[in-house]
Amino acid sequence: MFANRFITFFLCMAFAPTAILCGCNSAPKVNEAEVSLKLRAIQTRSYDTTNTNNALRVAMATLQDLGFVIDNADADLGTVSATKLDSAATKMTITVRMRGKTQILVRANAQYRLLAVTDPIFYQQFFTAYSKSLFLEAHEVDPAAPGL
Amino acid sequence: MAHLSFFKHIASIGLVCALAGLIGCASNTVPPDALLMKEPTTEIRQRQARRYATTDEKQVIIAAAQLLQDLGFNVDNSEKDLGLLVVSKDRSAVDGGQVAGQIAVAVIFGVRVPVDKEQKIRASVVTSLSADHKAIDVRVTFQRIVWDDRGQLSKLERLDDPEMYQDFYIKLSKALFLEAQEVG
Numbered sequence: 132m133f134a135n136r137f138i139t140f141f142l143c144m145a146f147a148p149t150a151i152l153c154g155c156n157s158a159p160k161v162n163e164a165e166v167s168l169k170l171r172a173i174q175t176r177s178y179d180t181t182n183t184n185n186a187l188r189v190a191m192a193t194l195q196d197l198g199f200v201i202d203n204a205d206a207d208l209g210t211v212s213a214t215k216l217d218s219a220a221t222k223m224t225i226t227v228r229m230r231g232k233t234q235i236l237v238r239a240n241a242q243y244r245l246l247a248v249t250d251p252i253f254y255q256q257f258f259t260a261y262s263k264s265l266f267l268e269a270h271e272v273d274p275a276a277p278g279l
Numbered sequence: 280m281a282h283l284s285f286f287k288h289i290a291s292i293g294l295v296c297a298l299a300g301l302i303g304c305a306s307n308t309v310p311p312d313a314l315l316m317k318e319p320t321t322e323i324r325q326r327q328a329r330r331y332a333t334t335d336e337k338q339v340i341i342a343a344a345q346l347l348q349d350l351g352f353n354v355d356n357s358e359k360d361l362g363l364l365v366v367s368k369d370r371s372a373v374d375g376g377q378v379a380g381q382i383a384v385a386v387i388f389g390v391r392v393p394v395d396k397e398q399k400i401r402a403s404v405v406t407s408l409s410a411d412h413k414a415i416d417v418r419v420t421f422q423r424i425v426w427d428d429r430g431q432l433s434k435l436e437r438l439d440d441p442e443m444y445q446d447f448y449i450k451l452s453k454a455l456f457l458e459a460q461e462v463g
Contacts, residue, residue, distance in 0.1 A: 187361055191405050192418070195327070196320045198437055200422045201403035206360035213403075216422045216435035221313055243309040256314040 168274035173251045175238045176258050176269035183209055183227045186235055186265065190225040193261045199223065219244050223257075236272070237261070326441050328418040329448045329459035336362055336406050339415050342454040343404045346447070352402065362406035372398035372425045393427035395434070416462055419447055 180186065190211045191201050199213035199221075209227040214220055223241045230236045239257050241248040248254075262269045331339060337359060344354055344364055352366035372395040381394045400423045407416050421443065425434035452459045 184360065188405075188407050191361065191363065192407065195403075195405060195418055195420055196323070197314055198323075198420075200401055200420045200437075201363055201365060201405060203356050203365065204358045204361045204363045206358060211361075214401075214422075216424065216437060217313075218435070220435055243313060246309065248309050250309060250311070252311060253309065253314055260314075 170249060171238070172272055172274035173249070173254050174240050175236055175272050176262075177230055177234045177236050177272050178262075178265060178267045178269060179234055180265075180267060181229065181233065181235065183229065183235055186227045186237060187211055187225075189265045190227065190237070190261065193257070193264045194223065194225070196260060196264070197257070221248075234270075237269075324418070325461055326439070326444050327420055328416055328462040329451070330409060330414045330416050330462050331452075331455060331457045331459060332414050333455070333457060334408065334413065334415065336408065336415050339406050339417060339455065340364055340404070343406075343417065343419075343451060346450050346454050347402065347404070349450075352400075364404040365401070366404075367399055367401045369397065369399050372396055393429045393431065393433065395425050396428040398423050398425045398434075400438070414460075417448075417451065418462075419444065 178186065184206060187204065187206060187209060191204060191213075194201060194211065194213040197215065198217070199215040201211065201213045202222075203212040204210065211225045212222065213224075214222050221241060221243050223239060226238045228236050237258075239254055239261075241253065241257075258269050333339065340357070340359065340362060344357070344366075347354070347364070347366045350368075351370075352368045354364065354366050356365035357363060374395060378394055381392050385391050400421060402419055402421045404417060404419045406418075408414075409416050421438035423434070423436060423438055424432065427433040448459045
C-alpha cells in the first residue's frame with residue numbers, strides 16, 4: 132500500500148514539471164492571427180478631427196493617466212510608445228494618421244510581458260479613456276475598409 | 280482490485296498534471312484589469328502635474344531638462360513638437376537593512392537570499408498648453424526597475440512618493456522663476 136502511494140507520488144513529481152512547461156509553452160508566434168484584419172479593427176478607432184498633434188498629445192496624457200511612462204514620441208511619424216511597470220511590464224504604441232480629409236485613425240497595440248495583447252476589452256478600455264480626454268467620440272472601423 | 284489501484288494512480292497523475300498545466304498557463308495571461316484606472320485620475324494628476332503661467336513651452340522643456348541633469352539624469356529622448364522629455368539614471372539599489380537581513384537569514388537558516396543591487400530610474404516629462412491657452416501644464420512620471428545581486432529583476436514599479444514630485448516642482452519653479460499651480 133505504501134509502495135503504491137510512493138509510486139503515485141513519484142510519477143506525479145516526474146510529470147508535473149513537464150505539464151507546467153507545456154502550460155508555459157504558448158510562446159507568441161508571428162502567425163496570421165496577429166496581423167489579421169480582425170485584430171487591426173480591434174486596435175483601431177477613427178475620430179472626426181484632423182489635428183494629429185493634439186491626438187498624439189492626448190495619447191500621451193491618457194497613457195500617463197493609465198500609469199505609463201512615455202518612452203518615445205515622434206510628431207512627424209505620429210507615434211507614441213510607453214511602458215507601464217506594475218507587477219510586470221506592459222508596453223504600448225499608439226500611432227495616429229490621417230484618414231481622408233476629415234478624420235484620423237488611431238491605432239494602439241500592446242504587449243504584456245512577452246505576449247501580444249489581443250483581448251478586445253483591453254483596447255476598449257484604452258479607447259474609452261482616450262476618447263474622454265480627446266472630447267470626441269470614437270468610431271469603430273470596418274476592417275475591410277480601404278486604407279485601414 | 281489491482282485494476283482499481285492502477286486507475287487511482289492514473290487519475291492522481293492526471294489531476295496533478297492538469298493543475299500543473301493550469302499554473303503554467305496562468306502565468307501567460309494578461310490580467311483583465313491591466314488598463315483599468317485603479318485610483319482616481321484627478322488624485323494622480325494633482326500629484327504629478329503643475330501649471331505655470333507662461334506660454335513658452337520650449338523654455339519649460341529646457342528648464343526641466345536642466346533640472347533633471349542637475350538630479351543626475353541623462354536625456355534619452357525628446358520631442359519638442361509634442362512637449363516630451365524622457366530621462367533615466369542608473370544607481371545602486373543596495374539597502375543596508377536588506378543586507379543585514381540577508382546576513383541574518385544566512386546565519387539562521389544557512390541559505391543566501393538575493394538582495395537588491397542596481398536600479399534604473401526612468402522619468403518622462405510631458406508639457407501641454409492649458410485649455411485656456413494661457414499656461415503650460417507639466418506632468419512628470421517616475422518609475423524604476425531593480426535588479427538583485429544575481430542579475431535577476433526584483434522590482435518593477437511606478438514611483439508614487441508625493442515628496443519626490445513636490446521636490447521636483449519646487450526646483451522647476453525656481454528654475455523658471457514662476458510659481459507652480461496645482462492642476463485639478
